[in-house]
Amino acid sequence: MMQSWADLKVVILCAGLGERLKPITDYLPKPLIEINGKSILQYNIELLHHFGIFKPNIIISIFHLNYLFMEYTKEVVFAYQKNLAGTAVALKRIERWLSDPFIVMNGDTITNLNIQELLNAHKQAGNMATVFTHHDEIHTGGTYIFDKKALSYIPQDKVYSIKDDLIPKLKKEGQDITLFKTENYYYFDIGTFEGLEKAKEFFE
Numbered sequence: 420m421m422q423s424w425a426d427l428k429v430v431i432l433c434a435g436l437g438e439r440l441k442p443i444t445d446y447l448p449k450p451l452i453e454i455n456g457k458s459i460l461q462y463n464i465e466l467l468h469h470f471g472i473f474k475p476n477i478i479i480s481i482f483h484l485n486y487l488f489m490e491y492t493k494e495v496v497f498a499y500q501k502n503l504a505g506t507a508v509a510l511k512r513i514e515r516w517l518s519d520p521f522i523v524m525n526g527d528t529i530t531n532l533n534i535q536e537l538l539n540a541h542k543q544a545g546n547m548a549t550v551f552t553h554h555d556e557i558h559t560g561g562t563y564i565f566d567k568k569a570l571s572y573i574p575q576d577k578v579y580s581i582k583d584d585l586i587p588k589l590k591k592e593g594q595d596i597t598l599f600k601t602e603n604y605y606y607f608d609i610g611t612f613e614g615l616e617k618a619k620e621f622f623e
Contacts, residue, residue, distance in 0.1 A: 427538070428518040429472055431463055433526035434482035434500045434509060439611050448484050449609060450526035451491060455622040459609055462529045464494055470534040478516060479526070480509045505580040510565075511573045518567075523581065525561030529618060530606040532562055537599050544597040548589055551599045551606070556586050560606035569594075 437444030443452065450460040460479075467477055475496050481488045482500040489497060498513045510523065520541060522534070532551055541549040541564040548569055551560040563581065572588050573579055590596060607618035 425471075426476075426518050427472060427520075427522065428476050428478060428516065429467055429522040429524060430498075430510060430513070430517070431460070431477065431479045431495070431524045431526045432506050432509060433460065433488060434480045434503060435527070436483050436503070437527070437610075440609075440615070444483075446484070448481075448487060448526075451487060452609065452615070454529070454609075454615075454618050458491070459527060459529055460488075460492070463524055463526070464492065466531070467534070472534070476518075478513065480513070503578075504575075505578040505584065507573045507579040507581045507585040508575060510581075511570050511575055511579075514567070514570050517570075520564050520566045523563045523565065525608075527609045528561035528606055529609065529622075530560055530562060530604060532560065532604045532606070537562065537564060540597060540599045544595075546595045546597045548586065548594070549597040549599055550586070551601075551604075553600065553602055553606075556590075556596045556598060557582060560604075561608060562606075 433448060433450045437449040440449055451458045474494050477495040478498050479488060479495045480498045480500060482503055485499055500509055537549065537551055547566045549564040550556045551562040569589065573585060586596060608614045609618055
């Protein structure tokens with residue numbers, strides 16, 4: 420298990436195609452869309468910096484228009500996906516680089532979540548997975564903590580996502596999911612034009 424806060428690895432998932440935000444995402448990945456003069460990705464990086472998490476502990480999974488991420492920031496480590504096989508498989512592919520436990524953040528979500536409180540909740544519950552949410556483990560705030568044991572539930576021979584496949588699989592196998600269910604912290608899912616407009620109204 421992870422020995423210190425300094426060892427904690429965070430994966431930001433930025434490999435998606437952003438189909439629901441076309442035509443913007445034909446030339447700009449979702450996480451690089453700016454809101455109030457700052458990219459979604461930068462909001463996430465600054466949040467992690469606030470909690471003392473810096474390169475090389477920030478890993479960004481990239482695929483679509485990957486070169487734009489490399490031009491945008493040097494503050495992270497990049498994990499290039501050779502093809503899209505789902506968010507869970509993206510984690511499985513970089514298993515050797517992850518801490519135990521590790522954090523996963525959706526690259527198209529902005530939040531002011533307290534990372535320390537989330538980590539404390541995960542450790543206290545002792546479950547394999549913890550989900551930040553206002554609702555349930557499926558409708559989430561896009562931030563998770565997993566023990567590395569959870570990666571053994573991810574197949575490598577098919578498309579497999581965190582929300583639609585891994586979380587339901589863990590539940591089916593009798594693994595309790597910790598819900599860090601609180602409205603003390605906001606989150607904005609920028610995966611749709613509606614979500615994008617809500618975030619712009621809030622931040623501007």
